[in-house]
Amino acid sequence: MNEIIPPLVNPEQSASAADSATWASLVERIRTDDPSGMEELYRVFSQGIRFYLCRQLGTQDLDDRVHDIFLIVTQSIRRGDLREPDRLMGYVRTVLRRQVASHIEQIVHSRNNHADLEMGLRLSDRHPDPERSAIQNENQTLAMRVLHSLKSRDREVLVRFYLKEQAPEDICRELDLSATQFRLIKSRAKTRFIELAKRRFSLRNLVPQP
Template sequence: MTTVENRDDSSTESLQGVLERIATGDRAAEAALLTRFQRGVRALVVRHCRPGDVVVDDIAQDVLSAVLVRVREGGIRDAQTFPAYLQTMIVRATTAEYRKRRARGESLPIDVADGLPDRSDPPADLDSQRMAAQLRNLIADLPVARDRALLSRFYLEEHSKEDICVSMGIADDHFHRVVHRARVRFRALLAQAGIVSLAGRDK
């Protein structure tokens, strides 16, 4: 890596200050920390969970709560290491959740839903259905069947990029181009459909 810009120095210093203030009991600083990281934490929890898992918000909240307690106690003082600590907490929490399910002999997210309180969320369900519909449109619009298969394998069957490229006989750059275009197009379709809540948070 040769090109590094220090355009984020101010936020680094700010984060350092936020951590220090939290350790002194500053509740406003706690709010600032949560505002800064909660969206990223949720996105990564989603990333590490199975698709559509209902436990995402619980895990994200647990991670943020645990980290906040740790900062309050003065256990995390270095802003340089804070993001890595937070990321580790996310990975551990999601791993622990699925390990727990395996130990209980559960294999599907729906099993966990049994033990959770009722969390009916019609708007989120509606968004999910609309997103699925938009994805069908996107897939249907792809002119090349091979690209449709590529997207299906990558997002539905979750094959690795390498496996897909080898088995379908396509180059890395073609793979990236197809997937990248799909993301761009999908985002546009969601915007057209008025679905601005990509993560259920940013309506």
């Protein structure tokens, strides 16, 4: 009779609810080649890994990259590289960051060694997505409407914060604002943006889907 293994983590629960002993159990199952361990690892981490890779590298070859990550993590666990099983999340994150850095280095290296245009590689070889571009332009238009609807001082606050990346405390000092006023300006602008977006199109289209 197959043992029924309870789910490791409810994806909607906070990560802090994960039991470190359960992480250890998962790592042990993977280490001993238990298929349920692989399935659990995939179920728990696949969406998060896809999210990270998509955000860093785009959607090209995403499935292959996710597969590579799982391969690396499981091989590492079987080799005994993961010394603290309850640090599995941190380990997966480290593997992700290294893979992203390695991918970019590879592309740059290929670019430098292939001056011939016919053989050149692109860092992100994605065909332009007209729908994504259209949604992005729509969102920019909405943001412009929000900025134009503000008083010049409030608009200056947001331009300095989002474009110039000026520190909040510097903005407050130079524009004579309290921290509360600063937070209110940001919060109202964001709320207004989301309201306009909901009115313009359904909220699920606010975020271009890969």
